[in-house]
Amino acid sequence: MGALTVKSNRIVAAFVAAVWFSIPAAAPAGPAELDQLFDRLDDEETEDWQRIEDEIMREWSRSGSASMDLLLQRGRTAMEQGDIAAAIEHFTALTDHAPDFAEGWNARATAFYHAGQFGPSISDIRRTLALEPRHFGALAGLGLIFESIGQEDRALEAWRMAQAIHPHSPGINEAVQRLERMVSGTDL
Numbered sequence: 001m002g003a004l005t006v007k008s009n010r011i012v013a014a015f016v017a018a019v020w021f022s023i024p025a026a027a028p029a030g031p032a033e034l035d036q037l038f039d040r041l042d043d044e045e046t047e048d049w050q051r052i053e054d055e056i057m058r059e060w061s062r063s064g065s066a067s068m069d070l071l072l073q074r075g076r077t078a079m080e081q082g083d084i085a086a087a088i089e090h091f092t093a094l095t096d097h098a099p100d101f102a103e104g105w106n107a108r109a110t111a112f113y114h115a116g117q118f119g120p121s122i123s124d125i126r127r128t129l130a131l132e133p134r135h136f137g138a139l140a141g142l143g144l145i146f147e148s149i150g151q152e153d154r155a156l157e158a159w160r161m162a163q164a165i166h167p168h169s170p171g172i173n174e175a176v177q178r179l180e181r182m183v184s185g186t187d188l
Contacts, residue, residue, distance in 0.1 A: 033059070034056065034059055034134075037052055037055055037056050037059070038056070038134055038165070040052050041053065041056065041165070041166060041167075041168065042165070042167065044167075046168065049166075049168035049169075053166065053168075053169070057137075060102065060103045060106075060132070060135070061103055063098050063101045063103070063104070065098065067097075068094055068097060068098045068101060068104070071090050071091070071093055071094040071097070071104075072090075072091075072094055072103065072104060072107060074090045075087045075088075075089075075090030075091040075094065075107055075108075075111065076107065078090060079107075079110070079111060079114070084111055084114050084115045085115075087107075087111040088108060088111045088112065088115065091104060091107045091108035091111055092108060094107070094108070095108055095124075095127075100131060101131075102127075102128050102131035102132035102135060103128075105124045105125075105127040105128040105131065106124070106125070106128040106135060106137060106138050106141075108120075108124050109121045109122075109123075109124035109125045109128060109138065109141055110141060112124060113141060113144065113145060118145050118148070118149065121141070121145060122142065122145060125138045125139075125141055125142050125145075134165050136162040136165045136166040136169070136172065137162075139158050139159070139161045139162035139165070140158070140159065140162045140171070140172060140175070142155075142158040143155045143156075143158035143159040143162065143175060143179075146158060147175075147179070152179055152182050152183050153183055155175075155179055156176065156179040156180065156182075156183055159172060159175045159176045159179060160176055163176050
C-alpha cells in the first residue's frame with residue numbers, strides 16, 4: 001500500500017502542478033474598465049476617490065505576465081529597501097522585456113528620480129505618458145523634477161495636468177496651490 005500511496009501522491013502533485021501552471025496571470029483591465037474608473041475619479045460627486053485611485057494603480061501594475069509583474073515587484077521591493085541601483089536594474093529588465101507596459105517605465109522613472117538622475121527620469125516619464133496619457137503619478141513626478149530644478153512654471157503646468165485627471169488628490173491640490181502662490185509671487 002505504501003508504494004501505491006507514493007505513486008498516487010506523485011500523480012496528484014503532477015496534476016495540481018499542471019493545472020496551476022496552466023492558469024494564466026490575471027489580465028489587466030481593458031481600456032473600457034480603466035475609462036470608467038477615470039470617469040468616476042473625475043466626477044466631483046465621487047466620495048470614494050481613494051478606492052478608485054487604488055483600483056487604477058492596481059490595474060496599472062498588472063502587465064498581463066506573471067514574470068513581468070514579478071520584476072515590477074522586485075524593483076519596488078528594492079526601492080523600499082533603499083537599493084536604488086538594484087531597483088533600476090529590475091525596472092530596466094522590465095522595460096526591455098515589456099516595452100509597452102507603462103508602469104514599468106513609470107517605476108524606473110521614479111527610481112531614477114531617487115537616484116538624482118533627472119534626465120533619464122524625464123525620458124521615462126515621457127515614455128510612460130506616451131503609453132498612458134492619464135498617468136497622474138508620472139505627471140506628479142514630472143512636477144517634482146521641475147520643482148527640484150527651479151522651473152516652477154513648468155512644475156505648475158505638470159501638476160495642473162495631474163490635477164485635471166485626479167482632482168481629488170490632496171497632494172496634487174496642495175502642490176498646485178503652493179506653486180500658484182510661488183509663481184504669482186503671493187505669500188499667504
